[in-house]
Amino acid sequence: MADTRNKQGSGKARAIYASKERQDEWMQAIADRLGRPRITEMPQHPFRGAPDFWRAYDLQQEERINLFMNNWTNLGGHAFRMSSMEEVGRFLLDFVRETGAQKLLMQRQPELMGLGLAEALHDVECTVWDSSAEEMIDEAAQADIGVVVVDHAAAYTGTIVVLSSPDKGRSTSLLPRALVAVVPASAIEASLGPILKGLDARPKDQLPAGVHFITGPSRSSDIENDLTIGVHGPGIVYALVVG
Template identity: 30%
Template sequence: MTNTNEFINQLASKLGRATPTETPNYVASNVPQYRLSNPKERASIFLDNWQALGGKGAIVESLEDTVQCLRGWFGDLLAAWPNKPQAIIAWDLLPTVAEYAFKALEWPLVRYTQAAQTAVDRYSLAALAELGVTGADRGIALSGTLVINSHPQRGRAISLLPPRHLTFIEASKLRDNLFEVLEELASLGIPPSAIEMISGPSRTSDIEMDLSIGVHGPIEVYVVVIDD
């Protein structure tokens, strides 16, 4: 293993100067950014782009809307899921509307972080679940992307291991483009251990360039945009 100073000094010598002691400046080139004019448009374009990627989605304005929407998506499926009490795995705390909606539907939620003692056991539970439910910290309209930060009361495997992933996001958390999201993330200081940007379901075109959905990650992805 090479000593850090030695390694860095060698690079400095290749660059023909001493290593700068302060962050070097540069003049960034401006790029034209995608902008939308109002929140309504943002929500609807986010949804369009999410759906274009193969996701399902809806904008809800009330608890009733939400309940109806969830029943429409999962009602029939739920009846067929063998391991019903453990079929839905979720964050410790979902956005309020989501919590109320699941309560109203009387669909039990397994809370991932508390469901097992060890990480390996939690993964097994998540892998056996039919649906993972999360919120999101931000969304990107242009690319139909959800941005989800890790947190002790959340868990990263929920949006990854079950075959279906459902996310609730407040419309106010949507942004036009990636740039705005990164600016906000930069202001957090030390970033969370994982920021996952998710744009649609798991996909691959590795066999004869033929698009196939769900090779590793979720096969079906759903988003509920909460009009706030």
């Protein structure tokens, strides 16, 4: 296929729009418009990031946990504090039994694999994310519950952050009706700032394809301003803070 010869698609009509010449032409036109030569060195950016007073914003771990859980609850989510992963396991068993869930999907994360859910739930289909399987998206679409361990959380906004990887599908936190997010207490930052700075600091080839900040359940106010929960993404969202 033509694709393999050139990533930008040589031999295709659209290749001219993706060419280096076109890019240079554009940048030169911008510089001309701005009435100065082209800038190719990184400019001084004195206003980078949040204002100074905000950089100083921080909370003790207990305060972070409380604020995160409060915000998550106010958004229409449910938040519980748990002392260990065993407690998370027990919660999941109860949740599956009480809701009559038929299918549960979880990320391939050691914390979750260690729960022994598949063994405990005989009559429930328990799937672990498998990037080599063809039909993972369909599996996720059919799942009642998706379970993830989050990478980060931010107390101030009530946000969890999940990063994609071969072991962590983007669909797990998106397609099932209910999302159960395990939030290690140590992963909760006071605000978004440190998490975003962490993304800047990563080597470029180590940024995941998808970094998703999730703040409460899926919602819409498009019909007469009437709040609807769970329009496309999960409407039932649990945050289990562990530690």
